[in-house]
Amino acid sequence: MFVLLLVALLGSCIVPLSARYVGKGAGFIVALLPFGLAAAFVAYAPVVERGWVRGEGIAWAPSLGLDLTLRLDGFSFLFCLLITGIGGLVAVYAGGYLTDKPRAERSRFFTLILLFMTAMLGTVLADNMLLLIVFWEATSILSFLLIGFDSRSARSRRAAIMALQVTAGGGLALVAAAAMIAQVTGNWSLAAVAGNAPQIVASPYGVPIILCVMIAAFTKSAQFPFHFWLPNAMQAPTPASAFLHSATMVKLGIYLLARFEPVIAATWWGRTTLITVACVTMAVASVQALRAESFKSALAYSTMASLGILVLLVGLDGPAATVAMIGFLLAHAIYKAALFFCAGSVLHATGTGTLRSLGGLARKLPMTAIACTGASLSMAGIPPFLGFISKEFLFEAQLESSWELIPLAIAVLVNAVMVGVAGVVTLRPFFLKPVKPVKVEHPESVSLFMPPLLLALAGLTISLDPDWITRVAIRPAVAAVYGRAVPVDVSVWHGWTPMLGLSLIVVAIGAAIVRWWRSIHAFLRDAYLIEEIGLERLWETTVRGLLRVSAAVTGWVEHGDLRRYVVTTAVALVALVLWSLAVAGAAIRWPVVDALRPAEALVALIGVGGAVAAVRARNLLTTMVAVGITGFAVAITFMVNGAPDLAITQFTVEALLVVLLTALLLAVPLDAARSRRPRQRAGDAAIATAFAAVMFVAMVDMTGAGHPTPAADWFGRMSYVAGKGLNVVNVILVDFRGFDTLGETTVIAVAALLGASLLGARKTEPQPRRAVHYSFAAASGPLFWLLIVASVLILWRGHDQPGGGFVGGLVAALAFAVFALARGVRSAETRLRARPTTLVAIGLLLAVLSGLPGMIAGGPFLSQLWWEPPAGVPLPKLGTTIAFDLGVFLVVLGAVLTFLFGLRREGAR
Amino acid sequence: MTILYAFCAAAIMGAALYMILSRNLVRILLGLALLSTGVNVMLFVAGDFGSRQPPLIRAGEKALGEAADPLAQALILTAIVIGFALTVVLATIVVTGWRSSGSLDARDLDAAEQPDDPEIREPHAD
Known part of the structure; x- marks a missing residue:
């Protein structure tokens, strides 16, 4: 089964590409995938027939409870047959339906439909509930994409978003249910749920679990009060409506409820809730189906009513209810898909979907009319069609179960309405005289009438020769849902039974509805039905309100004022430190007071003075010099x-x-006018002082803690022994913590790329040469070489003496800076010969490559290797660290030069 | 001496924060440069402060004797370079921002947070 899922997934991505090259027959080519899968599933029939279960499993993330476990039993098998069989017909039909669309659009549609089919197969095959949820949500997302397929229409987008919000919201409820079940039973398997039902119900999570499962099922299967998305979903192209919104996806809720039936049945309120919701849904849907103006929405509401019947049957007890549920599931999928196809053909042919303005199409679309008649007879439950048998089952289940008469009465009425709708959607467009002549733009084609005709035929042949399907699909499915084998007798004639009497009543009422449809329809349209409109409005208002609240909160938190962000951060930091001090209650530890060395103290205080001067200065140049003073004082320190x-x-x-x-300051005004009001400045000063005070206290405490530094000691002891270097700082950088250094080098490389893209894009006109004192110009040449030689020396000796790649690169950059100051940026660039970013790239490559020899030698990446000359040979020791440090050197040099050249040019403009 | 250095680091950081709270982008930039200097001093003080010998193994010896904390120094060395890169990147952004908007005020840098700006709005809205 894994193989089949994988084939489905890969096929969904590849097969639809054919629609880009093939025009007319694309649907037939694409349909090969679902039909092939259907054939592959039929090969499992002998397994399923015997009541066996086929399971497959691969551990995926066991620590999360997430395993790829699949399970094929009778119920899943029935679904697989429906999904692949109808999927194939949908593909064929879509090939004929989407003739107006460009090929790329068609290919996209096929991809989505096939991906949806894969997700459906995954959902019904998954045993691990997390896996099931993944596929479940995938069906929601693909449904969203298909409803909104015509993405230029605002109505489609609205319908798509509404469907996604409702069904994906239900999916979240399912996640919650699965998590709670796993919490209670420690098991993520769906199959184990039935066995653990008493444990689940008895746990404190019992009620939430069942409620969450019900919400997930009701949203997916469009049950009241989450039903409003389904009629809107008819914005989808008709093949998608036929597949998703009648035959398969909306039945996932039923699938879930059937799987959880033992748990729901174990509570006193579970069945009642299901039956109540089902009855309300049926009642609402029936009224709406008679109100509906268009072909598709009449079908959509009748689908909703059918889903209500299915939920009702899950809720009823007794084996007959299960038999009826399976039978109706099958019958409904077959006839409703056919009817949707017919609705699509009418829409495609005439361009109008309004029932009142259609008529007389039987002559123009004869095959479609035949298919529609066949499917409608099945929907109306007229013998010998499959729909008749399933309706008999339904009434039998209701008579046998222990429930009151109200559900039965509603079921009779709903079925009567279904007869009415079936009659109306067949007679009105095809056989009655139109109000005004209907123009047919597209005649029917084989790919348009064949799928509904085949389905209508299937509805007839299954009921006349039910042996195979009963044996391989219905009976195993019933056994899988009910828990043990139940005798199932699928035949048209059961003798004179009460069910037959009910069927006759239903047909009689239905005929009356067909006769007086016009007046009923008009009457219902005039009645203002508050509940339907109300719920949809309520939902939209809620969503809009949420968006408004979220926008308000975002506007408040993310106000866009840099200063307030920094204030918030600083205040929070100070408050957190103070709070933790208050909670810990620990006294501050004081360091051992060491002697004050006046010279060094003076240097440090000069640094503070620089900082204070920087704060006080109003001229940016002064500020920069003051900051520089602090920097130099710190360097001396x-x-x-x-x-x-x-x-x-x-x-x-x-x-x-x-x-x-200075390049920056050349470009901008130097005078920094006060940008804060006096009160703000006072507040900022207070915050800054508090921040400094907290930092001071923290530092005093840190230094007072003594110095347990095993890491530093270890580096000191191992530096020469393991790293062959005398400068411990450098050995840490290039060897022990080489990976960190590589990361930091990468940061600098990325900064260089950013600088290159911000600064390098513009063409610059040749600049006038600025007058430089001739002594500086003359000295710049030798100074350049002096600095370059120094930088290489610093790089080379870095392993044993102070120095290394970082410093070396900076000093080399300084050489170019001096040169650029004296003779202009252009001559410095010429002297470099390469572009700075090229240096960065070479450097980064070198640093990465230097880690490979160690790896080849068997160590981890960036283990540095050394070669030491034998004693007496006057050669230096060589190691891969030299390549690494050279890489760092080049990255730093290239990065600084990128900014140097770019900024100086930008400043001179 | 330790306490004096702690005081200096704290003072430098406080001054830096005050500058960062300004609305002039160049002052913010210089404040960040100052802050990174202050933080480096803080890291230095937080490391082993006992010895004033550089952490170099003496020729002929196999292990480091009495010396300053090499780990803190390795940390600070990269921090200096990264802080420098950060300052320079900011300088680039400030100068390109100045060229395009003609303003050095942080309040004018809110284009990305104005959803009503027609250029940022989703292109297919109808």
């Missing part, structure tokens, strides 16, 4: 505290920042 690597990096970065930011 690093240097005197045993961090030469950091010091060189910080110095270089500060120097580069000056070059880059």
